Amino acid sequence: MQIERYIGIMTGTSLDGIDLALVSFHIDPAATVPDLLGIQHLTLPYPPAIVQSLEQLLTTPVNVQTFADLHIAYTYAVADACKQFCEQEDIDLLTITAIGFHGQTVWHNPYPHQFAGYSIRTTLQLGSGSTLANLLHRPVISDFRSADVALGGQGAPLVALFDAAYFRDAHYPVVMLNIGGIANVTILPPASLPSVYIRAFDTGPGNVLINAAAQHFFQQPYDADGQLAAQGTVHPEFLHALQQHPFFMQPPPKSTGRETFHWGWVENILRKFPDISPYDVLATLTYLTAWSIADHIQRFAPETAQQLFISGGGLHNTTLLEYLRQLLPNYHLFSTADKGIDPDAKEAACFAYLAYRTWHHLAGNLPPVTGALLPTILGTIALPPEFVKTP
């Protein structure tokens, strides 16, 4: 029985931590998908000085020196986090086949646009795979989104193949929901149907607007357990104004980010409702998030779907979950933990799985999901000194 171990490393757009997951696979050449034997997971704090530099980069012009230094310092921070993970979890790095390093998304605009006379589609993840491979002395796969975007895809969501591998039901369609900074769903047809029927796309804000409001009004990094929203009530006119964002009605494939859903957008609409209380803002933004998720599921999932598996930080927001239950009365809501995958580990585990696929030259994107022209091998492969051959 051949076992391979991959580490996935994810830092999301909410800049709230470095997620690491070690995933052990049983590789059976006869099977299309390796068995998932186990996951070890840890979230480590994002070093505040790096977060501060990233926030500066995302909001103000910086010189190329700062950009280059942050690109490398972020990579060092990830290398340190990976070493700490291995120490705490008693993992021998030398037993790892490869590391899937997502990097920090600092820009994502996969729609064709003009720049310097070229019609381009852009995505940019900070972090150097080659640097990480040589700091950790293990192979590193990074820059997972550029290949799909170059082929005309959204470069997102990339979780669809992982969901398809480990969450499909033999007889019923299943819906997967990840609530990170942005929320995304995967709609999985029964296992008997081919993967071209899989759909996955971003539904809009996840925690991003809720966190921003908690920070703005309450100096809290996020709305713990949904307590702040629970003390307010939904403001129908404010909600209606927010629901007019064109992203919500746009047909999939689609993806979005902090460039689109940010506090500035909320604040602009909020000006028309000067009397609304901070608690009601929180309640309304939480409801907007639940509504945009539920509305997309009802429009795009088959009516026979009844299982919804949830992962991501949003799972800890009781108010958000309560709204979701109200808006999706036909669904049973589960944590992905009910299928053996820790909801906080899922995204990092997904990039461990995508590293496995790239290492074996398997496609990592699903064209019907991302809109790319072709399936392709995601990312770039960097090899450490230990892999040097002598001629």
Added chain:
Amino acid sequence: MQIERYIGIMTGTSLDGIDLALVSFHIDPAATVPDLLGIQHLTLPYPPAIVQSLEQLLTTPVNVQTFADLHIAYTYAVADACKQFCEQEDIDLLTITAIGFHGQTVWHNPYPHQFAGYSIRTTLQLGSGSTLANLLHRPVISDFRSADVALGGQGAPLVALFDAAYFRDAHYPVVMLNIGGIANVTILPPASLPSVYIRAFDTGPGNVLINAAAQHFFQQPYDADGQLAAQGTVHPEFLHALQQHPFFMQPPPKSTGRETFHWGWVENILRKFPDISPYDVLATLTYLTAWSIADHIQRFAPETAQQLFISGGGLHNTTLLEYLRQLLPNYHLFSTADKGIDPDAKEAACFAYLAYRTWHHLAGNLPPVTGALLPTILGTIALPPEFVKTP
């Protein structure tokens, strides 16, 4: 007989063109170095809108959107140049094993420095290998310098292994000189000695200061054939002031760039010599360039070395060559063309060779040259859709 073909793509810090070279190798598993069967070469114009954006990036703060879009638009420009190269030279891209894509250096500071609490060494080449691989449908190797820098090296010069492969003499030491924006030398011991005795480092300015003066005083992009310098005479006090730059006396391994040698530095010194004529400035900067090259060769090459092989744009500057002849009376000066390698194709050909080495998991750096702790596999490997396997 197994033949493999690699394309090398180089855009230098002088932003004066996109250099492409197709190199055909005869791979003999018994030999340490493949035979070089032939080189096809073309320099295509750097699209002016990209050059303008790069100059803006190098001199003023930009927002992350501009950075990300330029990263991708530059990659599209390189993809277009590669397609045009293949069309003009009648090359079938499908016969190419891999493309070595240097990228555009926008920052290079391999010396340890502090950023956000980390002691880092930085190098950054613009351009996405994964994007290029999916635009051209061929494997792309890129980001050649990060691995060596991560291991404590200068990430430069990377030409040493190429020089060692194709220019060593059986009995005598040989000196290689490339005069690009920056000048660098490789000192090759006789072929019987091990490669740990190879030395290579930047000597200081190549064409960078001469070009800057031609642009400043004569609105010429460069001093064609050294005609402007030929009309002036060397100004001893101005020369002496320029020679005080600490880089010249710093011991190898060392590397430098436009961050260090630029028009601002010259202009600052020139203020003390208000009466000097523009022609004399050109003559003095040309002499400074020749002196810094010759001085490094005399200090670091063995006395038995008598052959100097020159490549790069500076070879077309007759005045510079005349000064070099005066300063190196014991040397015979050759163009690399005398050993079958077009002096304008050499840098791009070097990255085709480094792509060959990475593709075969051979080390691409020479630790005694760069100062890195270990030999390693340079760059990252991006694979196109054609390489997708089905499980």
